[in-house]
Amino acid sequence: MVGRQTNVTAAMSFSADIDPAAVLGGSRPALARALTAVENGRPGAAELLVSLASHRGRAHIVGITGAPGAGKSTLINALLGELLARGRRIAVVAVDPSSPVTGGALLGDRVRMGGHGADERVFIRSLSSRGHLGGLSRTTAQLVDVFDAAGFDVVVVETVGVGQSEVEIGRVADTNVVVCPPGLGDEVQAIKAGILEIADILVVNKGDSPLAARTMLDLQTSGGLQRDEHWTxxxxxxxxxxxxxxxxxxxxxxxxxxxxxxxxxxRAATPSAASDAMPAAPATDDELFEQLRRWRAVGRGVALATVVRTWGSSPRPEGSHLAVEESGAFLGSVSGGCIEGAVIGEAQEVITDGRPRLLEFGVSDEQAWEVGLACGGRVQVLVERIE
Ligand SMILES: Nc1nc2c(ncn2[C@@H]2O[C@H](COP(=O)(O)OP(=O)(O)OP(=O)(O)O)[C@@H](O)[C@H]2O)c(=O)[nH]1
Ligand SMILES: [Mg+2]
Structure with a gap:
C-alpha cells in the first residue's frame, strides 16, 4: 500500500505535457513519454488518449499468453524477426502481473527480446501491475491504443496465463495465441480449464522436446477447437x-x-481507452434498460451492477447503474472508469453462476489496488443477474 501511495504522489507532481502530433509523427521519445504517462495515469494522459483515439483501428493486436516459462518471450523475439522480414512495424507490450513490487522480473524479457530491440521499426515496452490506477487490462488496452495510433502494424501483448485478468487482456487482442509447454496430460487439462477458451491459435513451443508430439495430440483431440464455420x-x-x-x-x-x-x-466496448478516457455522460437509465432488453432478446446473459452505498468522493452517486453482457460489453457507469474493469469481471461470474454479489471498493480496502486514488472514496456495488 505504501509503495502505491508513493507512486501516486509522484504522478501528481508531474505533468504529461506530450504533443499528440509528435506521437502520431513517429517520434520515439514522445512515444516513450506518452506510454509512461498513460501507464501511470499522469495528468494529461486522459486528454492524450482522447486526441489519439480517432487514429486507432489500423494495428493488428496479437496476444501471446501461456504458462510461465512456456517460451513466450523467446517466441516473440522469433516473431519479430519474421514480421520485420515481411516489412511490418511491431510494438510489444509485455505484461507481468506477478511482479507487483520490484518490477525487476522483466529484465529477463528485455534481454530475450533484445535481439530486435534496436531496430527502428520495433518498440518494446514492459510493464508490471505496480502502479496501475485502474487494473491491468485497462492499462494494457490504453498502451495498445497509443501504439496503434502511433502507426505500428502489429502490437504483440505478452501475458502470463494465470487467471481472469489474462482472459480480460485476451479481449484486447484480435488474435490470441496460447503457448503451451510440452507436458503431460494434467498440464494440458490445467491449460484447458484456464485460458484455452481464448485461444485462436495453439502453439506447442519447445517442439524439440520429446513430449511435444504427445501434447499436440492431446490438444488436437481435446475438442472445442471449431470456433465457428470460418475458423478452427x-x-x-x-x-x-x-x-x-x-x-x-x-x-x-x-x-x-x-x-x-x-x-x-x-468494437466490443471492452474497458479500453476511449470509454475510460472520455468523461462521457453515462447512459440514461432508459437507454441502459433498453440495451439490457435487447441483449436478453437475442439470448445473451446479462447482469446489472448498482451503486448501493458511497462514502467520500465516489465519482458516481448511489443508484447509478452499469449493465454488463456476458462477453464483457457494457453500458453505463458505477465509477467513471475507476473500478469498471473489476465490476465487469465480477458481473460475468454472476451471469455464469447466478449468485448476486455485494462488492466493496475503496482506498483502505483489500481490493484497493483496483482503485485509483484519483477516484477517491469508497463504494459498494450490488451485482445481480437479470433474467
Ligand atoms: N529447448 C527449447 N527451449 C526454449 C524454447 N523456447 C524457449 N526456450 C527456453 O525456455 C526458457 C523460458 O523462455 P522464455 O521465453 O523466457 O519463456 P516465457 O514464457 O516468456 O517466460 P515468462 O515470461 O517468465 O513467463 C528460456 O531458457 C528459453 O531459452 C524452445 O523452443 N526450445
Ligand atoms: Mg516472458
Whole structure:
C-alpha cells in the first residue's frame, strides 16, 4: 500500500505535457513519454488518449499468453524477426502481473527480446501491475491504443496465463495465441480449464522436446477447437530458439485476421481507452434498460451492477447503474472508469453462476489496488443477474 501511495504522489507532481502530433509523427521519445504517462495515469494522459483515439483501428493486436516459462518471450523475439522480414512495424507490450513490487522480473524479457530491440521499426515496452490506477487490462488496452495510433502494424501483448485478468487482456487482442509447454496430460487439462477458451491459435513451443508430439495430440483431440464455420483453432509446433515453425505461425496469424478483422477491442466496448478516457455522460437509465432488453432478446446473459452505498468522493452517486453482457460489453457507469474493469469481471461470474454479489471498493480496502486514488472514496456495488 505504501509503495502505491508513493507512486501516486509522484504522478501528481508531474505533468504529461506530450504533443499528440509528435506521437502520431513517429517520434520515439514522445512515444516513450506518452506510454509512461498513460501507464501511470499522469495528468494529461486522459486528454492524450482522447486526441489519439480517432487514429486507432489500423494495428493488428496479437496476444501471446501461456504458462510461465512456456517460451513466450523467446517466441516473440522469433516473431519479430519474421514480421520485420515481411516489412511490418511491431510494438510489444509485455505484461507481468506477478511482479507487483520490484518490477525487476522483466529484465529477463528485455534481454530475450533484445535481439530486435534496436531496430527502428520495433518498440518494446514492459510493464508490471505496480502502479496501475485502474487494473491491468485497462492499462494494457490504453498502451495498445497509443501504439496503434502511433502507426505500428502489429502490437504483440505478452501475458502470463494465470487467471481472469489474462482472459480480460485476451479481449484486447484480435488474435490470441496460447503457448503451451510440452507436458503431460494434467498440464494440458490445467491449460484447458484456464485460458484455452481464448485461444485462436495453439502453439506447442519447445517442439524439440520429446513430449511435444504427445501434447499436440492431446490438444488436437481435446475438442472445442471449431470456433465457428470460418475458423478452427490450429495446433502448431514451434522451436522458438531456432525459429522452426515461426513462418507458419505468422501465416496463421495473418489468416486469422483475414477471417475476423482487426480492431476487436474497439468494437466490443471492452474497458479500453476511449470509454475510460472520455468523461462521457453515462447512459440514461432508459437507454441502459433498453440495451439490457435487447441483449436478453437475442439470448445473451446479462447482469446489472448498482451503486448501493458511497462514502467520500465516489465519482458516481448511489443508484447509478452499469449493465454488463456476458462477453464483457457494457453500458453505463458505477465509477467513471475507476473500478469498471473489476465490476465487469465480477458481473460475468454472476451471469455464469447466478449468485448476486455485494462488492466493496475503496482506498483502505483489500481490493484497493483496483482503485485509483484519483477516484477517491469508497463504494459498494450490488451485482445481480437479470433474467
Ligand atoms: N529447448 C527449447 N527451449 C526454449 C524454447 N523456447 C524457449 N526456450 C527456453 O525456455 C526458457 C523460458 O523462455 P522464455 O521465453 O523466457 O519463456 P516465457 O514464457 O516468456 O517466460 P515468462 O515470461 O517468465 O513467463 C528460456 O531458457 C528459453 O531459452 C524452445 O523452443 N526450445
Ligand atoms: Mg516472458
Amino acid at each position: 483453432v490450429p495446433v502448431l509446433r514451434t522451436v522458438a530458439t531456432s525459429g522452426e515453425g515461426i513462418a507458419e505461425l505468422v501465416e496463421r496469424i495473418d489468416a486469422h485476421t483475414g477471417v475476423t478483422g482487426i480492431g476487436r477491442r474497439l
